[in-house]
Amino acid sequence: xxxxxxxxxxxxxxxxxxxxxxxxxxxxxxxxxxxxxxxxxxxxxxxxxxxxxxxxxxxxxxxxxxxxxxxxxxxxxxxxxxxxxxxxxxxxxxxxxxxxxxxxxxxxxxxxxxxxxxxxxxxxxxxxxxxxxxxxxxxxxxxxxxxxxxxxxxxxxxxxxxxxxxxxxxxxxxxxxxxxxxxxxxxxxxxxxxxxxxxxxxxxxxxxxxxxxxxxxxxxxxxxxxxxxxxxxxxxxxxxxxxxxxxxxxxxxxxxxxxxxxxxxxxxxxxxxxxxxxxxxxxxxxxxxxxxxxxxxxxxxxxxxxxxxxxxxxxxxxxxxxxxxxxxx
Amino acid sequence: xxxxxxxxxxxxxxxxxxxxxxxxxxxxxxxxxxxxxxxxxxxxxxxxxxxxxxxxxxxxxxxxxxxxxxxxxxxxxxxxxxxxxxxxxxxxxxxxxxxxxxxxxxxxxxxxxxxxxxxxxxx
Numbered sequence: 001x002x003x004x005x006x007x008x009x010x011x012x013x014x015x016x017x018x019x020x021x022x023x024x025x026x027x028x029x030x031x032x033x034x035x036x037x038x039x040x041x042x043x044x045x046x047x048x049x050x051x052x053x054x055x056x057x058x059x060x061x062x063x064x065x066x067x068x069x070x071x072x073x074x075x076x077x078x079x080x081x082x083x084x085x086x087x088x089x090x091x092x093x094x095x096x097x098x099x100x101x102x103x104x105x106x107x108x109x110x111x112x113x114x115x116x117x118x119x120x121x122x123x124x125x126x127x128x129x130x131x132x133x134x135x136x137x138x139x140x141x142x143x144x145x146x147x148x149x150x151x152x153x154x155x156x157x158x159x160x161x162x163x164x165x166x167x168x169x170x171x172x173x174x175x176x177x178x179x180x181x182x183x184x185x186x187x188x189x190x191x192x193x194x195x196x197x198x199x200x201x202x203x204x205x206x207x208x209x210x211x212x213x214x215x216x217x218x219x220x221x222x223x224x225x226x227x228x229x230x231x232x233x234x235x236x237x238x239x240x241x242x243x244x245x246x247x248x249x250x251x252x253x254x255x256x257x258x259x260x261x262x263x264x265x266x267x268x269x270x271x272x273x274x275x276x277x278x279x280x281x282x283x284x285x286x287x288x289x290x291x292x293x294x295x296x297x298x299x300x301x302x303x304x305x306x307x308x309x310x311x312x313x314x315x316x317x318x319x320x321x322x323x324x325x326x327x328x329x
Numbered sequence: 330x331x332x333x334x335x336x337x338x339x340x341x342x343x344x345x346x347x348x349x350x351x352x353x354x355x356x357x358x359x360x361x362x363x364x365x366x367x368x369x370x371x372x373x374x375x376x377x378x379x380x381x382x383x384x385x386x387x388x389x390x391x392x393x394x395x396x397x398x399x400x401x402x403x404x405x406x407x408x409x410x411x412x413x414x415x416x417x418x419x420x421x422x423x424x425x426x427x428x429x430x431x432x433x434x435x436x437x438x439x440x441x442x443x444x445x446x447x448x449x450x451x452x
Contacts, residue, residue: 039416068334072333072334072335075335088396091396092396095392095393095396098389098393099376099393102377102378102379105356105379110353110354110355110356111354111379112350112351112352112353112354113353115351116350116351119349119350120347120350132332132333133333134333164377167376168376171375171376175396175397295332297344297345298332298334298337298344301336301337301342301343301344301345301346302334302336302337302342304343304346304349305336305342305343307349307351308346308349311351314351314354317380317381317382317385318354318381
């Protein structure tokens with residue numbers, strides 16, 4: 001049978017593979033174990049497909065909604081060069097959403113269903129985008145640290161097992177390296193500037209730190225599904241490991257600029273080499289992700305408006321032979 | 330706090346409209362995108378787009394794959410038009426890497442030339 005151990009279908013750990021054909025499942029797992037990618041036409045377990053759709057779709061929604069808090073700063077960006085750079089970044093994010101929707105579509109869910117689930121609130125996106133970007137410094141902190149977090153996550157996932165998702169992520173990571181540099185440049189500019197500029201970036205950092213700590217999600221080491229999802233290379237690193245990696249890479253860079261973080265417990269344990277921190281407020285995380293955040297309603301309203309007003313375009317692209325009718329007057 | 334989004338603060342769009350949803354348009358065909366950096370260079374495969382027709386595929390490909398660096402030319406090809414090997418036939422290529430005789434680095438003559446020259450000088 002499968003592997004070298006008896007698999008108890010009643011064990012909650014194995015709920016994800018209940019009802020799957022053991023021979024097909026074995027071939028599938030061997031392909032992944034050999035480091036090969038799974039492609040859309042290949043056989044895959046029901047829950048592999050389900051988890052991937054959920055993950056890629058949420059990722060796509062995060063890109064398209066993530067463009068909104070920063071997008072509002074395009075008209076107010078200080079200087080023409082920054083305006084151009086911010087426009088390019090926001091355009092990239094929307095492009096990334098397109099790449100990801102295309103990857104999710106290969107798993108059988110239509111793009112319209114994904115958009116409908118986003119607008120109705122059924123499908124989630126990264127919680128950080130439910131917070132407002134109050135000042136220019138917020139847009140700098142988002143571009144640097146939220147994108148840095150996204151890169152940690154995406155680099156891990158690009159080594160996953162589903163071909164279309166990996167290919168999309170490789171391109172996304174390549175493009176996001178500019179976002180990270182651009183964001184860092186903006187933060188450094190403010191942090192090394194006047195007293196007022198420093199205060200502004202410190203203020204933004206204080207406000208964004210809790211959402212940044214939420215970014216990788218609650219600790220999932222205990223999750224009964226993590227083991228199988230990791231074996232299937234759907235999940236490539238635990239939420240805690242990614243958070244540790246992020247802290248290790250960016251906290252020293254923040255402290256380097258003489259900026260502080262609003263967590264007195266935050267420090268690296270020299271023995272375990274792990275970061276210690278105050279546990280983020282997961283009740284707030286749950287409350288906000290379920291709709292009760294400062295910007296949830298307006299983010300979805302803007303998305304809905306875009307889809308509503310763009311509906312005619314969707315119709316027109318499938319009917320290229322419809323011709324323009326000259327108005328009478 | 331007042332919204333910073335002009336669509337909310339100024340255009341005052343509707344915040345809630347639970348009835349809105351998009352009609353399914355079906356899955357658009359997949360097109361493979363090939364990008365050429367400069368005239369004369371090979372076109373490189375860079376990714377895919379989903380589009381209802383080649384014209385739209387080209388438009389999406391241009392937006393998606395030409396935002397960085399130089400572009401001389403772009404191709405979109407319907408994936409269904411591509412005649413490809415099957416992955417289960419992958420074994421037919423298996424011994425290709427063993428064919429070292431096709432590899433220029435497997436021809437090493439310098440040692441022999443050196444020995445030959447030394448030999449001649451000693452004579």
